[in-house]
Amino acid sequence: MAQGHIMPFLALALEIEQKKGYTITFINTPQNIKKLRSSLPPNSTIRLLEIPFCSSDHGLPPNTENTDTLPFHLMLRFLESSSSLKPSFRALISNLFAEKQGHPPLCIVADMFFAWSAEVAHEFGVFHAIFNATGGYGMAVYHTLWLNLPHEKTNADEFLLPDFPEESRIHVKELPEHLRIAKSTDSWTVFQQKLFHEWLNADGFLFNTVEELDHVGLLYFRRKIRRPVWPIGPIVLSMGSQARAGKEVGITWEFCNKWLDTKPSNSVLYISFGSQSTLSASQMMQLAMALEASGKFFVWVVRPPLEFDVNFDFEVEKWLPKGFKQRMTEQKQGLLVQNWAPQWEILSHKSVSAFLSHCGWNSVLEALTNGVPIMAWPMGAEQDFNAKMLEEEMGVCVGVARGNGCEVRHEDIVKKIELVMSGTEKGEDMRRKACDVREVSKKAMKDEEGFKGSSVKAMDEFLNSALLIREKTRL
Numbered sequence: 001m002a003q004g005h006i007m008p009f010l011a012l013a014l015e016i017e018q019k020k021g022y023t024i025t026f027i028n029t030p031q032n033i034k035k036l037r038s039s040l041p042p043n044s045t046i047r048l049l050e051i052p053f054c055s056s057d058h059g060l061p062p063n064t065e066n067t068d069t070l071p072f073h074l075m076l077r078f079l080e081s082s083s084s085l086k087p088s089f090r091a092l093i094s095n096l097f098a099e100k101q102g103h104p105p106l107c108i109v110a111d112m113f114f115a116w117s118a119e120v121a122h123e124f125g126v127f128h129a130i131f132n133a134t135g136g137y138g139m140a141v142y143h144t145l146w147l148n149l150p151h152e153k154t155n156a157d158e159f160l161l162p163d164f165p166e167e168s169r170i171h172v173k174e175l176p177e178h179l180r181i182a183k184s185t186d187s188w189t190v191f192q193q194k195l196f197h198e199w200l201n202a203d204g205f206l207f208n209t210v211e212e213l214d215h216v217g218l219l220y221f222r223r224k225i226r227r228p229v230w231p232i233g234p235i236v237l238s239m240g241s242q243a244r245a246g247k248e249v250g251i252t253w254e255f256c257n258k259w260l261d262t263k264p265s266n267s268v269l270y271i272s273f274g275s276q277s278t279l280s281a282s283q284m285m286q287l288a289m290a291l292e293a294s295g296k297f298f299v300w301v302v303r304p305p306l307e308f309d310v311n312f313d314f315e316v317e318k319w320l321p322k323g324f325k326q327r328m329t330e331q332k333q334g335l336l337v338q339n340w341a342p343q344w345e346i347l348s349h350k351s352v353s354a355f356l357s358h359c360g361w362n363s364v365l366e367a368l369t370n371g372v373p374i375m376a377w378p379m380g381a382e383q384d385f386n387a388k389m390l391e392e393e394m395g396v397c398v399g400v401a402r403g404n405g406c407e408v409r410h411e412d413i414v415k416k417i418e419l420v421m422s423g424t425e426k427g428e429d430m431r432r433k434a435c436d437v438r439e440v441s442k443k444a445m446k447d448e449e450g451f452k453g454s455s456v457k458a459m460d461e462f463l464n465s466a467l468l469i470r471e472k473t474r475l
Contacts, residue, residue: 001053001082002067003275004360005111006032008133008208010039011237012109013046019447020463022106027092029053029065029085051088058084068275072178076187083116090120097124104473107466109206115198122201125473127466130199131206134361136217136231137389138382139207140164143224146192149184151175163224166216173402174388176380200225204465208233208361210444211454213394213437228465230458234365234441238344251335253342256299257349259335263297266353266431269421270346270372272301273358277379280404281305281319288320290413291334292327296421299335299346306404347372353431354420356400359383359390368396371438373430375416377401396434398426 006028013024024046026036033048040046055064058081060074070078097104107127110117121128132139141161145151150159151172158169172180182189199205204227211218211231222229260268271287273279279287284305291298302316316336317325328334343363346352347370355367356375364386367374374397376387390397400416401408420427444455452460 001029001032001065001078004362005113005133006036006066007237007362008235009109009111009131010036011235012131012206012208012232014041014044014237015235016459016463017044017046020459022463023047025049025096025105027051027089031063031065049092051085051092053081053085055081057081076191079113080191082113085114086116086120089117090123093120093124093126104470106463106470110202112199113195115195115201118198118201118203125469127203127469128201129204129206129462129466130202131208133208134382135209135364135386135389136207136214136221136229137393138217138361138386140217140220140224141167141170141385141388142382143196144220145170145175145179146182146189147196149182149189151180152183164220166219174384176384177403177405178380200227202227203469204228204230204462206462207231208235208365210234210441211458212440212444214389216393217389228461230462232455232459232462234369234445234455236344236362236365236369238348251337251341253345256335256337256342256346260299260346260349260351262332263351265350267297267421268349268351269296269298269354269356269375269417270343270352271298271356272341272343272363273303273377273379274360274363275340277358277360278303278306278404283401283404283406283408284319285321286408286410287413288324289410290417292321292324293410294414294417294421295333296417297333297351299337299341301337301339301341301343303339354417359386359397361386364390368434368437369441371431371435373397373420373427373434375400375420379403394433394437396430396437398430 013026016022017024026046027049030050033050036048053065056062058077060078060081064070067075067078104124104126107129108117108121109129109131112130112132115130118128144161144164148162150162158171160169161167178188205221207218207229209231210233214231218229218231305319316338325336344366347355347366352372354375355372356377357363357367358379359376360383374390376391376397377400378384378387384402387397387399391399398416398420400413420430444453446453447456
């Protein structure tokens with residue numbers, strides 16, 4: 001129940017419906033389903049079903065059904081509470097059976113945090129797959145870190161991963177804070193390890209990535225979980241961003257497009273930290289100073305700083321240098337957007353040169369499928385490891401900072417902007433490699449007479465596996 005998970009699930013549902021012709025039932029809690037209703041194309045047959053959830057029963061704020069409304073200290077409680085959906089889910093599947101007069105659904109595809117749904121699927125003889133909306137490599141590192149806590153067993157700043165020999169050393173600074181301080185008995189560790197063990201009940205795994213780009217991470221999971229692993233990406237939504245987000249955007253695409261059209265090709269820096277992450281007030285100030293000092297054009301999606309409620313209706317000028325917004329507007333240097341922007345459309349515009357991102361996987365895919373290099377400012381979860389792969393293995397990324405607790409100097413940010421956007425050899429090489437990744441991704445999703453890309457083949461293998469199980473069940 002998070003925007004960063006719901007969006008790729010909707011993209012996957014549309015992909016299977018439109019290209020494979022299957023009937024899709026999309027299940028989530030009432031408020032999330034309400035947000036999604038306007039997201040479906042008019043001709044879609046996807047059925048949206050609500051499953052009840054009362055956040056107050058779990059010590060959470062009333063009407064909490066999505067992580068984007070929660071502070072971090074309540075996140076674990078929210079994740080733990082999702083198992084309460086199990087009885088209602090079982091009843092819902094039973095009702096689907098009754099509707100279809102005993103003919104079961106082909107398969108149940110569940111989010112990584114709903115691994116408990118495998119038990120329900122198997123009660124009804126239905127194939128069960130977990131769709132992991134992340135990349136293989138980033139999640140592989142995250143997976144083995146939680147299972148083994150290798151940093152707890154050493155005083156060194158760098159350490160090896162015991163069951164991931166293909167990976168080089170990990171630095172303790174690359175760990176998200178709650179993982180860095182984790183002990184084997186704390187609540188986060190107990191939850192994550194239980195979750196990852198529950199994954200083993202699934203019949204297979206879908207990853208929103210490309211075999212040719214993410215082979216090492218996928219190899220880890222094939223070896224570790226001994227289940228089929230199908231890379232079916234990149235699965236991204238290229239329809240209107242308001243629909244994709246399920247939120248009210250801070251600016252219309254028409255206005256944004258008109259502004260971008262006035263800028264030269266490869267001249268604009270796009271800045272966004274996703275649907276949950278944000279900077280501290282001091283980091284916002286330093287970033288604004290860097291943008292002004294760089295002289296580069298930019299579109300910046302600004303959210304309330306870390307110290308304030310993420311849903312706080314704030315005045316952007318309060319957290320930026322005095323007169324900054326007015327100067328940027330008058331000089332036509334920058335476009336400040338509060339809370340949300342049409343990200344896919346912005347990244348696909350010819351004027352956009354680079355993306356300063358938290359490296360959430362949805363944002364990574366949207367950048368790379370448009371050939372846009374990335375400036376990494378990861379905030380948590382597996383984002384640091386996504387950035388590590390993008391920089392060290394793919395060469396399409398350069399690191400800027402880590403987390404919302406680090407100190408940053410605007411002079412250092414300016415240097416990174418110059419490196420990527422001012423025609424340096426490094427910057428141009430990043431751009432070429434990002435375009436190469438775009439072409440590899442296109443080829444993976446290509447489905448023409450006489451040729452099927454790797455992701456198309458993986459999708460076919462997944463569906464064929466589900467069909468085989470259903471045929472065996474009928475026998």
